[in-house]
Amino acid sequence: MDDQKGAGILGESPDGKATVYNGVVNDPEMDGLTLYEKKALLVNRELDSHGMGKYQWYIFFLCGMGYMIDLLYAQAFGLIAPALQQELGFSTSALGNIFSSFNAGLCAGAFVWGVLVDIIGRQYAFNLTVLIASVFGLSLGAPSNYDGILVLTAFVGFGVGGNIPIDTTITLEFLPQNRRFLLALLSIFQPIGVVLASGIAYGFVPKYACGTGGLGADGELLKACSQVAEGEACCDKASNMGWRYLMFTLGAICLFIFFLRFVVFRFQESPKFLLYRGKDEKAVQVLHHVAKFNGRQCGLTMEVFAALTDEDSSLASAASGEPVLGGGAKQLESSFAEKVKKELARYKLLFANPLIARLTILVWVTYMFDYWGFSIAGSLLPQILLQKNREIEVSTERTYRNYVIIYVCGIPGVMLGALMYGVPLVGRQWGMVVSSALMAISLFLFSAINTEASNVGLNIMEYFFQSMFNAILYGWTPEAYPAPIRGTACGVASFWGRLFSIVSPLIGAHLLASNVNGPLYLAGAGVFVCTICIIFMPRKYMGAKSY
Numbered sequence: 001m002d003d004q005k006g007a008g009i010l011g012e013s014p015d016g017k018a019t020v021y022n023g024v025v026n027d028p029e030m031d032g033l034t035l036y037e038k039k040a041l042l043v044n045r046e047l048d049s050h051g052m053g054k055y056q057w058y059i060f061f062l063c064g065m066g067y068m069i070d071l072l073y074a075q076a077f078g079l080i081a082p083a084l085q086q087e088l089g090f091s092t093s094a095l096g097n098i099f100s101s102f103n104a105g106l107c108a109g110a111f112v113w114g115v116l117v118d119i120i121g122r123q124y125a126f127n128l129t130v131l132i133a134s135v136f137g138l139s140l141g142a143p144s145n146y147d148g149i150l151v152l153t154a155f156v157g158f159g160v161g162g163n164i165p166i167d168t169t170i171t172l173e174f175l176p177q178n179r180r181f182l183l184a185l186l187s188i189f190q191p192i193g194v195v196l197a198s199g200i201a202y203g204f205v206p207k208y209a210c211g212t213g214g215l216g217a218d219g220e221l222l223k224a225c226s227q228v229a230e231g232e233a234c235c236d237k238a239s240n241m242g243w244r245y246l247m248f249t250l251g252a253i254c255l256f257i258f259f260l261r262f263v264v265f266r267f268q269e270s271p272k273f274l275l276y277r278g279k280d281e282k283a284v285q286v287l288h289h290v291a292k293f294n295g296r297q298c299g300l301t302m303e304v305f306a307a308l309t310d311e312d313s314s315l316a317s318a319a320s321g322e323p324v325l326g327g328g329a330k331q332l333e334s335s336f337a338e339k340v341k342k343e344l345a346r347y348k349l350l351f352a353n354p355l356i357a358r359l360t361i362l363v364w365v366t367y368m369f370d371y372w373g374f375s376i377a378g379s380l381l382p383q384i385l386l387q388k389n390r391e392i393e394v395s396t397e398r399t400y401r402n403y404v405i406i407y408v409c410g411i412p413g414v415m416l417g418a419l420m421y422g423v424p425l426v427g428r429q430w431g432m433v434v435s436s437a438l439m440a441i442s443l444f445l446f447s448a449i450n451t452e453a454s455n456v457g458l459n460i461m462e463y464f465f466q467s468m469f470n471a472i473l474y475g476w477t478p479e480a481y482p483a484p485i486r487g488t489a490c491g492v493a494s495f496w497g498r499l500f501s502i503v504s505p506l507i508g509a510h511l512l513a514s515n516v517n518g519p520l521y522l523a524g525a526g527v528f529v530c531t532i533c534i535i536f537m538p539r540k541y542m543g544a545k546s547y
Contacts (some may be wrong), residue, residue: 050296
């Protein structure tokens with residue numbers, strides 16, 4: 001606590017369970033800050049004094065489950081694609097429509113939930129996204145026609161799409177400043193989701209597939225019933241239930257996560273969201289609730305907020321008499337026109353000056369080509385690996401086992417990404433540069449070699465560095481923007497990424513129909529664009545204090 005004395009915090013109460021606030025008006029650290037930023041700074045100090053309490057760990061794990069759902073389904077669609085294609089009889093080029101349908105839902109979800117989280121609050125979005133994913137996920141195993149699957153897949157994507165922008169925003173706003181590396185560590189739940197989906201698929205899909213591993217008695221691949229004469233052996237719904245069992249199981253997992261979020265643990269609204277909405281009293285109540293949950297006392301009161309001056313301008317000039325962002329009760333009393341004006345002014349923060357504009361554009365381009373690369377890899381690599389393994393006579397069951405081995409290696413990739421947060425001269429920026437470059441190289445190498453060992457090894461390399469890169473990228477993005485625009489910034493970045501991920505599987509699937517290595521070149525080139533963008537990111541926003 002010594003480094004905080006004289007900076008608005010006097011010390012701790014005699015029992016060590018509460019932070020005692022000194023006069024904050026003359027706090028030198030608040031010089032040049034807007035009224036909202038001053039209040040956010042006090043919230044940061046209060047949460048810093050808690051450390052990683054029970055409340056913070058609950059938030060971390062529940063938000064991590066949102067991350068898990070994101071790749072749980074993305075991986076599952078790649079794993080069930082061969083079984084779906086065999087039963088329904090659509091072409092290889094039409095295979096991309098399933099991934100594009102899912103990505104269209106993700107795209108809409110990322111944008112809608114990313115914007116809504118800054119308007120309706122974190123609390124509602126936190127629960128609704130998982131509920132939507134569970135309802136439509138459970139329904140996904142029911143239809144027996146191509147169009148029905150496409151529609152339900154898009155709705156699952158809409159629910160899943162909001163998780164990353166929402167969960168990173170929530171986690172950041174409750175973490176102590178010295179534990180922000182945990183933002184990157186949230187991504188460890190993504191490879192866990194991939195491994196979980198791969199493990200469940202390994203148990204269901206080969207065992208409950210048409211014939212033996214999809215093959216008939218003559219060793220030939222069974223065709224869809226719509227493609228053969230009546231009475232001829234074919235792949236029908238009753239003999240191909242494995243992918244449906246997988247979908248039912250994943251839907252049940254989502255429903256269980258919703259139960260944990262909505263019933264077992266009642267999430268409190270983010271204090272920073274409440275502050276920039278002018279609800280100071282509610283923000284203080286939340287901080288007191290969190291402190292009580294953590295077995296502490298909260299020293300921050302409405303009187304402390306009232307001691308702050310609003311001399312500095314925020315989004316509007318203080319001299320104009322317009323309520324400023326974070327203006328408390330005065331902000332709540334503003335007219336409808338003033339509220340609309342203030343709401344629109346928030347979006348200007350994305351381009352507030354040339355440096356932030358450069359940051360925003362580079363972040364958008366990075367997300368575009370990151371999603372371009374890994375959506376091709378996630379959706380088509382299982383199919384490519386299956387085709388390559390059939391060429392060298394590796395069984396379908398063995399291929400599904402290899403999926404589990406490959407994706408387990410994403411977990412140490414995420415851990416290395418989190419460690420980069422504390423490495424001098426490397427940190428966030430160069431960690432992303434190196435990991436994205438090596439991810440691209442692994443994709444190019446995979447196209448050149450075809451043995452079982454190389455297929456497994458290069459896929460491990462690709463997923464290890466993909467996980468490392470995304471862990472740092474997803475953790476760093478909300479750090480770079482203030483709370484009033486944080487959810488929107490993350491959501492719009494994800495929107496651009498998801499938009500590109502709609503197109504890339506379609507192009508990749510067309511290339512796959514003629515050349516098994518075509519999608520690999522396409523994905524690798526996209527990831528190299530990310531490498532270049534990260535090199536030119538402004539260093540000022542790498543690890544700066546968050547408000």
